[in-house]
Structure formats: C-alpha cells, structure tokens
Amino acid sequence: MRCLWMRAIFLFMTTTLSFGSKRDEWWKNTIVYQIYPRSFMDSDGDGVGDLAGITSCLEYFNDIGVGTIWLNPVYKSPMADFGYDVADFKDIDHIFGTMADFDELISKAHQLGLKLLMDFVPNHTSDQHRWFVESRKSKNSTNQYKDYYVWEDPKQDCSDPPHQCIPNNWVSVFGGSVWEWVQERQQFYLHQFLKEQPDLNYANPQVQAEMDDTLRFWLTKGVDGLRMDATRHIYENDKLEDEPLNPDYTDSVPGEHAQYQSLLHTKTVDLPKVYDVTYHWREILDEFSDNPDWPGYPSRLMVVEVYNSHKALLPYYGTSDRRGADFPFNFGLVYLNKENMSGIKIQELVNAWMEDLPPGKWPNWVTGNHDRPRIADRVGITYTRAFNVLNLLLPGTPTSYYGEEIAMGNIWVAFNKTQDPFAINNPNHWENYTRDPERSPMQWDRSHHAGFSTTTGDTWLPVNQNYLSGVNVADQMADNTSTLALYMKLAALRKEQPAFQTNHLKYVIVTENIFSFLRMPDTPGLESFLVIINAGTSNSTDDYSAALKKKMMITEDNSGIVVVSSNMDRNGKPQGICNVHVAAGEAIVIRISVYVINSEPAPSLSPCLILATMLAIIFSGIVFRYQCT
Numbered sequence: 001m002r003c004l005w006m007r008a009i010f011l012f013m014t015t016t017l018s019f020g021s022k023r024d025e026w027w028k029n030t031i032v033y034q035i036y037p038r039s040f041m042d043s044d045g046d047g048v049g050d051l052a053g054i055t056s057c058l059e060y061f062n063d064i065g066v067g068t069i070w071l072n073p074v075y076k077s078p079m080a081d082f083g084y085d086v087a088d089f090k091d092i093d094h095i096f097g098t099m100a101d102f103d104e105l106i107s108k109a110h111q112l113g114l115k116l117l118m119d120f121v122p123n124h125t126s127d128q129h130r131w132f133v134e135s136r137k138s139k140n141s142t143n144q145y146k147d148y149y150v151w152e153d154p155k156q157d158c159s160d161p162p163h164q165c166i167p168n169n170w171v172s173v174f175g176g177s178v179w180e181w182v183q184e185r186q187q188f189y190l191h192q193f194l195k196e197q198p199d200l201n202y203a204n205p206q207v208q209a210e211m212d213d214t215l216r217f218w219l220t221k222g223v224d225g226l227r228m229d230a231t232r233h234i235y236e237n238d239k240l241e242d243e244p245l246n247p248d249y250t251d252s253v254p255g256e257h258a259q260y261q262s263l264l265h266t267k268t269v270d271l272p273k274v275y276d277v278t279y280h281w282r283e284i285l286d287e288f289s290d291n292p293d294w295p296g297y298p299s300r301l302m303v304v305e306v307y308n309s310h311k312a313l314l315p316y317y318g319t320s321d322r323r324g325a326d327f328p329f330n331f332g333l334v335y336l337n338k339e340n341m342s343g344i345k346i347q348e349l350v351n352a353w354m355e356d357l358p359p360g361k362w363p364n365w366v367t368g369n370h371d372r373p374r375i376a377d378r379v380g381i382t383y384t385r386a387f388n389v390l391n392l393l394l395p396g397t398p399t400s401y402y403g404e405e406i407a408m409g410n411i412w413v414a415f416n417k418t419q420d421p422f423a424i425n426n427p428n429h430w431e432n433y434t435r436d437p438e439r440s441p442m443q444w445d446r447s448h449h450a451g452f453s454t455t456t457g458d459t460w461l462p463v464n465q466n467y468l469s470g471v472n473v474a475d476q477m478a479d480n481t482s483t484l485a486l487y488m489k490l491a492a493l494r495k496e497q498p499a500f501q502t503n504h505l506k507y508v509i510v511t512e513n514i515f516s517f518l519r520m521p522d523t524p525g526l527e528s529f530l531v532i533i534n535a536g537t538s539n540s541t542d543d544y545s546a547a548l549k550k551k552m553m554i555t556e557d558n559s560g561i562v563v564v565s566s567n568m569d570r571n572g573k574p575q576g577i578c579n580v581h582v583a584a585g586e587a588i589v590i591r592i593s594v595y596v597i598n599s600e601p602a603p604s605l606s607p608c609l610i611l612a613t614m615l616a617i618i619f620s621g622i623v624f625r626y627q628c629t
C-alpha cells in the first residue's frame with residue numbers, strides 16, 4: 001500500500017458545525033469528493049484501483065479539507081457497465097477487495113472524522129444477478145423471482161416470429177430497443193440501459209422490500225448517506241404505450257444514441273411514482289438518522305442523480321408533508337463549455353437554481369463527474385482554478401470530482417484500448433461517447449504510473465503524462481501557488497468563515513466577463529467576502545464600490561484584503577475596490593466589511609434613516625469615504 005504524496009503541515013479541524021435545527025445537518029458544511037474507485041489508488045499492483053488503496057489515502061482528505069467521500073459502485077459486478085450492473089447488492093466485487101476491506105475503509109474514515117457515501121443503483125441489476133438468473137427460467141408460479149423484472153409477451157396481432165414482435169417503440173439509453181428476447185421464457189425483458197442491465201419491476205412489492213433491505217444493510221454498516229443513481233428511469237408506463245417522436249430531433253446527433261434522442265420520453269422517465277419511491281427511501285434513511293441507537297451517526301444524507309431541467313428536479317426535495325432527498329445533484333455547471341462560458345451565463349445557471357429552491361432547502365453544485373469531460377478540457381486549463389473558487393464559495397454543498405483539486409485533464413484513449421461500453425457500442429462515433437478520458441488514474445506523484453499503481457504492465461486506463469510536469473499531488477503539496485494549495489485555502493475559508501455557511505448570495509457586478517458575488521454572515525459585524533470571477537476572454541477592471549452602493553451597501557474605506565487569488569499571487573495584499581483588475585480566467589476573494597444602509601427596497605428609504613445610519617457610523621468612530629478617487 002502506498003500513498004506517497006507529502007503530508008501537509010496543517011491539518012484541518014474535522015468537527016462539524018450544527019446549524020441550530022434539531023437535525024445535525026453536517027452535509028451543509030462539507031465538501032463532497034467523488035472517487036471513481038477503479039482510478040484512485042491500486043494497493044495490490046493489478047493496475048486497477050481498489051478499496052485498500054482508498055483506505056491508504058484517507059489522510060489526504062483531512063489534509064486538503066474534504067469532509068465527505070462518495071464512492072462510485074464497488075458492488076459485485078461483471079463490469080459490463082463498470083459496476084452500474086450489480087450482481088449482488090450486498091457484496092463487494094473482488095476487483096475492489098472484500099467486505100473486510102470495506103469495513104476497514106469505513107472504520108478508518110470515521111476515525112478520521114470523514115463521512116462516507118455509497119452509490120445506490122436501484123433501477124436495474126446485472127443479468128448475472130441471482131434474481132435475474134432465476135427469473136429468466138420460467139414464468140410459472142413456482143418461480144419466486146418470476147416478477148422481479150419487467151417481462152412482456154410478444155406484441156399481439158404480429159405476424160413476425162415472436163422474438164421480433166417487440167411490445168412497443170421504446171429505445172434504450174445506449175441505443176437499440178429496450179426489449180430483449182429470452183427463449184426459455186418466451187418473453188421479452190425490459191432494459192433502459194444495456195441489455196446486461198435488466199430493469200427491476202417496482203410494481204412488485206417484493207422487489208421494493210428487497211431494495212429497502214439493501215439500504216438497511218449499508219446503513220447498518222454505518223454508511224453516512226447514499227447517492228441514488230438514474231432515479232428517473234425507475235418506473236415505466238404500465239400500459240406500455242409507444243413514446244411520441246421528438247419534433248425537435250435533428251439527425252446531427254451521431255451514433256446509436258440518436259435513436260434515443262429521436263423520441264420524447266414521456267412513458268419511460270419521470271413518472272410521478274418516482275417521487276413516491278424517493279420519499280419512501282428517505283423514510284428508511286430516517287430510521288437511521290438522529291436515532292439514539294446510532295450514536296455517532298447523526299443524520300444520513302440522501303442525494304439523487306437525475307439529469308433533467310432544474311425545475312423538474314425540485315419535487316425530489318420533497319413536498320409540504322413528505323421529506324425527499326437532501327438535494328438532487330445540480331448539474332447546471334457541468335454543461336458549461338468554451339462556447340458558452342461567460343459571467344452572464346454563470347449567473348443564469350446559479351440564479352435559476354437559487355430562485356427556485358424550495359423554502360428551507362439547501363443548494364449544491366457539481367463541476368464535473370465520471371460522465372462529463374473534465375473542466376480543463378470543457379472550458380480550458382486557465383479556468384480550472386476559477387471553477388474551484390466558484391464551486392467551493394457559492395452557497396451550498398460542493399461536489400468535486402477526483403483530480404479537480406490538482407487540475408487533472410482528460411486523456412485520449414485509442415478505440416482499440418477503449419473500456420467504456422457507451423463508446424464500444426457506437427464504434428463509428430465512439431469519440432462522441434467515450435467517458436474513458438475523464439476516468440484516468442489519480443496522479444499522486446512523479447513516480448511510475450504517477451504513484452497510482454506498482455504494476456509493471458498497463459494500468460486499466462493510461463495515466464495522463466502531464467503528471468511529469470506538475471499535475472500531481474506531491475509536487476503541488478510542495479508548491480504554495482499550486483492549484484492544490486488554492487483548493488486547500490478555499491476549503492479552509494469555507495470551514496472557518498461564517499459568511500460561507502449561510503445560503504445568502506448577493507450578485508454584485510455581472511457582465512460578459514465578470515461573475516461576482518458577496519457572501520455575508522448572518523451575524524452583523526463579522527467579515528464579508530467579495531468573490532470576483534473573470535469567466536471571459538479579456539481582462540476586466542471594474543468599480544465594485546459603485547456597484548455595492550447601488551445595492552445600498554457601503555464598505556469601510558472602500559478597501560479590503562485579498563484573502564485568496566486563484567493564482568495565489570495576490571494573497572494578503574490590500575485591495576481597493578474602486579478599480580479591481582481581474583485577468584481573464586482569474587478569480588479573487590476580497591475580505592471586506594460591508595454595511596447595509598437599508599435592505600428594504602428604495603421607496604421606503606427615508607432620508608432620516610440614511611442620516612441616522614451615518615450618524616451611527618460616525619459615532620462608532622469609523623470613517624467612510626463615499627467617492628472613489
């Protein structure tokens with residue numbers, strides 16, 4: 001076991017803050033870090049990452065200020081879809097280790113004050129799951145598993161051979177019909193993803209009970225939360241009605257996925273019952289939350305993964321009488337790329353989420369994941385630091401994809417080395433589908449395979465060669481201007497400053513180049529922070545004093561201190577706010593004392609009140625300059 005990067009000199013406090021409510025909502029003041037287990041750390045030199053590898057690196061998270069890790073699936077699986085095809089929900093795949101390795105991981109994580117989240121894959125199992133192996137044998141009543149999956153007879157009044165009489169026009173996400181013929185049963189089964197991933201039948205209460213049992217199994221092991229995968233796809237229309245054609249479809253989408261795009265998925269995703277099952281799972285998590293029988297495991301986090309418009313996501317938060325997920329992942333930012341990056345666009349995305357957030361609910365941000373090209377490739381290497389500033393300093397819980405803290409980039413993998421089934425199933429357009437580029441091994445140091453594996457052969461995906469030129473943990477730990485040093489500084493700021501622990505957000509200047517916002521603490525008198533991000537392609541110099549005044553806010557002496565700049569070259573410097581120069585791709589955070597003259601809208605602003613405020617300020621001995629010079 002080797003995790004060879006240098007230990008940082010400062011450790012962060014791992015205590016969690018409580019927010020006054022009865023529930024201990026620890027997840028509000030944490031950073032979630034997504035680990036793709038095949039790619040994080042290989043402990044046994046077979047070229048594939050594993051649980052013991054992750055365990056050997058846990059101190060890293062204390063050092064960089066990450067409080068929560070989330071693992072993509074590590075369950076027993078034939079790996080047709082890299083673990084999203086589960087063959088046993090209650091076992092660990094041998095590639096990743098054993099259940100003992102898992103127990104060791106969770107116990108050490110908890111000792112270090114870390115929280116651990118697991119993926120839960122409820123929509124389907126592997127075709128090698130025992131339930132499916134039994135289910136496919138026969139449809140007669142002696143088969144206990146016969147209705148565990150969605151089985152259907154050949155369409156009636158069909159003159160073709162039965163195996164060609166598919167029940168309807170539904171198309172799988174990976175291309176081709178959702179229906180797969182099974183000779184033994186003389187029936188089709190439904191699969192919304194690969195044919196190796198038969199959909200479970202949630203109309204069957206036994207299936208529900210099995211999945212509830214699975215959740216309880218992991219919660220009993222002390223897992224701190226679950227991220228529910230592909231929840232949209234759980235239910236299908238039970239009359240099996242055809243899906244309508246997509247009128248906006250153009251054939252610009254290449255490959256088999258085109259077929260999926262050509263239909264409107266009104267019968268196979270987002271059926272109202274998906275919300276009910278979400279609320280039901282919340283109840284199960286709550287059996288284990290804030291429970292005196294579970295000292296040390298105060299509250300379990302529930303996150304759902306749903307790719308959809310943000311409005312369609314809101315019901316996942318719950319209703320007035322039923323609690324839902326703590327949050328559905330907010331993927332707005334993962335779709336930003338070079339063409340549409342701008343200050344205005346970022347505000348549009350941020351504001352859309354913040355405005356529609358149901359009362360009392362908590363926002364969250366995701367900048368990358370195992371299904372999307374890395375920031376460095378989507379938006380450009382110049383902007384990766386700025387993206388970390390955005391992700392970690394917006395109100396809400398950030399999720400970082402492993403390697404974002406050191407600005408890892410995509411790799412290129414030839415087709416003959418490609419691993420991702422999404423690409424392999426689309427041989428003529430594989431480059432448009434492959435997710436291998438963002439799944440390359442974590443870059444720890446400058447040794448062989450970037451310290452990820454001791455194998456003398458190949459690692460499961462190649463290591464990005466830029467590990468030799470500074471993109472690795474050890475080099476960046478030793479450099480106080482690195483992307484990692486920036487990340488650690490931001491993580492510490494979030495943890496230490498009350499201004500970053502509320503969900504208040506005030507936009508200041510927003511232009512084609514600039515997205516800037518103010519974070520203020522609930523308690524007046526504590527420090528506020530002006531965060532300025534230049535997402536454009538040219539430098540900008542702007543007057544933030546004037547912009548704040550328009551919003552009825554003034555600052556002490558029109559100046560502050562740069563607490564962190566994305567290039568780590570302006571930290572600690574005094575900064576006037578009348579003329580702030582921010583280079584293209586740069587971000588800076590200025591600590592200022594802000595005084596709200598009057599938070600009410602303008603009409604109620606009386607001259608007396610302004611006078612009173614000014615008098616109060618003068619009497620308190622603070623001198624303000626109102627004009628920028």
Ligand SMILES: *[C@@H]1O[C@H](CO)[C@@H](O)[C@H](O)[C@H]1NC(C)=O
Pocket residue numbers: 137138139140141142
């Ligand atoms: C039920 O299925 C089994 C195996 O698939 C078969 O052996 C048996 O004869 C069937 N029973 C009935 C009543 O059809």
Ligand SMILES: *[C@@H]1O[C@H](CO)[C@@H](O)[C@H](O)[C@H]1NC(C)=O
Pocket residue numbers: 332335336337339340349
């Ligand atoms: C940005 O443009 C890409 C296409 O280049 C598109 O797929 C994506 O949805 C756009 N993102 C936003 C946030 O508008």
Ligand SMILES: *[C@@H]1O[C@H](CO)[C@@H](O)[C@H](O)[C@H]1NC(C)=O
Pocket residue numbers: 414415416417
């Ligand atoms: C794999 O593809 C690459 C690039 O397309 C090529 O250079 C290489 O020879 C191929 N290797 C094999 C074993 O076919």
Ligand SMILES: *[C@@H]1O[C@H](CO)[C@@H](O)[C@H](O)[C@H]1NC(C)=O
Pocket residue numbers: 252253254431432
């Ligand atoms: C598909 O991939 C090719 C090659 O990488 C690229 O040039 C093209 O723009 C992609 N098309 C789409 C629709 O993403």
Ligand SMILES: *[C@@H]1O[C@H](CO)[C@@H](O)[C@H](O)[C@H]1NC(C)=O
Pocket residue numbers: 480481568569571
């Ligand atoms: C980095 O270290 C150097 C040398 O100790 C110091 O002068 C500089 O201020 C440090 N920079 C930051 C951003 O901490």
Ligand SMILES: *[C@@H]1O[C@H](CO)[C@@H](O)[C@H](O)[C@H]1NC(C)=O
Pocket residue numbers: 539581582583584
């Ligand atoms: C933009 O700002 C950077 C850093 O302040 C500076 O080095 C660069 O010359 C500026 N570019 C232009 C075009 O003014």
Ligand SMILES: CC(=O)N[C@H]1CO[C@H](CO)[C@@H](O)[C@@H]1O
Pocket residue numbers: 081084085121193197229230307371
């Ligand atoms: C967005 C998405 O589809 N994520 C995962 C959902 O489930 C499928 C199949 O299990 C996976 O392939 C995806 O990575």
Ligand SMILES: [Ca+2]
Pocket residue numbers: 042043044045046047048049050095
């Ligand atoms: Ca291994």
Ligand SMILES: [Ca+2]
Pocket residue numbers: 123192199200233234235236
């Ligand atoms: Ca389903």
